[in-house]
Amino acid sequence: MTVAITSAHSLEEFLKLPETKPASEYINGEIVQKSMPKGKHSRLQLMLCNIINNNTEEQKIAYAFPELRCSFSTRSIVPDIVVFNWSRIPFDADGEVPNDFLLSPDWIIEILSPEQSSNRVVGNILYCLQNGCQLGWLVDPADRSILVFRPGQQPELLLASDHLSVLNNINLDLTVDLIFGWLKMSGN
Numbered sequence: 001m002t003v004a005i006t007s008a009h010s011l012e013e014f015l016k017l018p019e020t021k022p023a024s025e026y027i028n029g030e031i032v033q034k035s036m037p038k039g040k041h042s043r044l045q046l047m048l049c050n051i052i053n054n055n056t057e058e059q060k061i062a063y064a065f066p067e068l069r070c071s072f073s074t075r076s077i078v079p080d081i082v083v084f085n086w087s088r089i090p091f092d093a094d095g096e097v098p099n100d101f102l103l104s105p106d107w108i109i110e111i112l113s114p115e116q117s118s119n120r121v122v123g124n125i126l127y128c129l130q131n132g133c134q135l136g137w138l139v140d141p142a143d144r145s146i147l148v149f150r151p152g153q154q155p156e157l158l159l160a161s162d163h164l165s166v167l168n169n170i171n172l173d174l175t176v177d178l179i180f181g182w183l184k185m186s187g188n
Contacts, residue, residue, distance in 0.1 A: 025066065048064065049178070080109055082108055108124070114142060161176070
């Protein structure tokens with residue numbers, strides 16, 4: 001369960017506060033601490049980042065970042081995974097990844113934990129879409145479904161062998177079954 005810690009007067013004040021573990025987010029004037037990730041969440045997060053980056057980094061198409069703070073407009077959020085098109089990564093003068101990302105991602109992926117509020121997570125996805133994000137996924141390990149969000153469209157609930165939408169410039173063929181199949185790690 002996410003827990004509201006306190007309120008802050010502004011996003012700027014929030015960004016001056018020390019980081020917490022698990023991360024805290026600034027949403028609608030409140031500081032809300034995220035849930036601590038558990039096994040299924042961590043496995044899916046790692047596998048999704050790996051498969052996206054294995055297909056995009058070398059060609060400098062896009063990059064998936066786990067637990068990256070993105071601060072833009074009036075919120076500061078830490079989605080489970082954000083994907084940025086390569087051309088939008090705000091590299092510093094040395095060509096390195098900066099610490100601060102003050103823009104919305106191109107693709108946001110949230111993995112629902114049992115104790116999380118689905119409405120709060122969906123709210124962050126919708127907020128990203130309203131601020132330039134092209135794609136959002138809400139991955140629900142409990143019912144093996146993925147809700148796909150695109151700007152200006154109704155969400156799509158995908159199950160089983162349904163193919164998932166990815167960013168247009170990324171060449172990946174993923175199904176819901178494939179993603180949840182990653183949870184089975186034993187040979188049984």
